Amino acid sequence: QVQLLESGGGLVQAGGSLRLSCAASGRPFSVYVMGWFRQAPGKEREFVARIGLNGANTVYADSVKGRFTISRDNAKNTVYLQGNSLKPEDTAVYYCAQGSSPFSTPRRDSDYGYWGQGTQVTVSS
Secondary structure, three states: OOEEEEEOOEEEEOOOOEEEEEEEEOOOOOOOOEEEEEEOOOOOOEEEEEEOOOOOOEEEOOOOOOOEEEEEEOOOOEEEEEEOOOOHHHOEEEEEEEEOOOOOOOOOHHHEEEEOOOEEEEEEO
């Protein structure tokens, strides 16, 4: 049974930083692309970032590019999202997700087969 468990959310002031973690279990971690998404109140879920199998290939949403960094540690089965220079508009529940198929790059939300329960990030102005 695949499980994704996020941690690291909380309340932070604008301009501050947070590091989210997502620990995966249940199937080999290193062969799946990992992604981060977020959903703000009253808004649809949106893509934040994804990372390739060995960490070399990363993609970011324009809204976070230059401020957020996604990384992974395959030895620890964990993916991270470092957010710097946080803004109130970054307030959302953040979810990690794992691609459905090994060695395959997800192109849409439906290409991610497993999702975590989410962690709340609140940025105060």
